[in-house]
Amino acid sequence: MATNPLIDPEALPLYLRLADRIETDLRAIDGADGARLPSERQLAERYEASRVTIRAALGELRERGILVSLPARGWAIAAAPKSRGAGTDGRVMGFTDLAQQRGQRMRSEVLSAAVRPATVREAELLHTVAGADLFEMHRLRYLNDLVIAVEHNRLPLAVAPALAGTDFTRRSLYDVLREATPKQQPHYADYSVEARIATDQERTQLDISGPVPILAATQLTFNQEAVPIELTIQAYRGDRYTFRASITD
Structure with missing residues (x-):
């Protein structure tokens, strides 16, 4: 690496x-x-x-x-890593990329965005140092005006200092990474997902009433040099999101 x-x-x-x-x-x-x-x-x-x-x-x-x-x-x-959530060009695709590919209207509502020190655990996962500047954002993701997910993003600010000053109601997170100097191309990701009961906060954010489960996904994304650049946790409404994967040998 x-x-x-x-x-x-x-x-x-x-x-x-x-x-x-x-x-x-x-x-x-x-x-x-x-x-x-x-x-x-x-x-x-x-x-x-x-x-x-x-x-x-x-x-x-x-x-x-x-x-x-x-x-x-x-x-x-191991076998050469395959891109999780990747498009036909082999790159990791963000929420905005997928929405555009499928011809759907996407918008984001930023709940909070700030720079804070990285914790020891975050530093280990993102290969930075504890206390280094970390960009953290919480936002709601909508498709065709229906709320689909609440998302928690964490990235070392050093990989793309422009993160701190970007309006993410208008810009794509991955576009900002791709425009960084040096550019940060999301290349592959480790992705895990589990079904669980929504917290009270998630029920409010996702407009859930009744027994609707959520799919909680954790994604650690690596750039073209196999350096981890993004840690994201997403909570999807189970009745509005389907997880699909291709399994290869």
């Missing part, structure tokens, strides 16, 4: 720095999908690290989609 010039590598936890080193080495040798890695003991010797740190680094690479764990057989290189 290319090092983000806006982040001091030495400020990252040791296991994350080691994960970056291992990923760089794997890309250098261009290993085939499914190729086995040396044992954790051999990796610990090669990288002069404890097995605990090696295991944490390998776990991080599994989270990035670089490796898969093989029960009782160690670790192997």
Whole structure:
């Protein structure tokens, strides 16, 4: 993974720095999908690290989609990551992109937008440092004037300083990222979704009455250099949104 010039590598936890080193080495040798890695003991010797740190680094690479764990057989290189929520050009598509592609009217209502310090957990996920400026936004998303989702976005301000001064009732978040210097192209994302009961606040925001479930999605988006740039949580009305995915080998 290319090092983000806006982040001091030495400020990252040791296991994350080691994960970056291992990923760089794997890309250098261009290993085939499914190729086995040396044992954790051999990796610990090669990288002069404890097995605990090696295991944490390998776990991080599994989270990035670089490796898969093989029960009782160690670790192997994962298949090349496919873009989640991607269009035909292979890029990750935002809510605005999808609405335009489907010919639907989209609008956003910004509930709050501010810059604040990143927490330790946010810093770990977004590969920045705790206390660094984080752009945070809550907004409602509408399609054809029906409220579909409430969205919570968090991004390191350093990746696109223009975030702080943008009117997101008029602009697309991903367009602002693509226009940044250097540009931040949402390339692939780790995405998970679960059904649950809406909170009282979500029921009010999504205009829910009666037993309507919500689909809660968490998305960690990576740029063209495999650097995480966006952490978003979305709560969709279950009666107005359908999740679809293509599963490949």
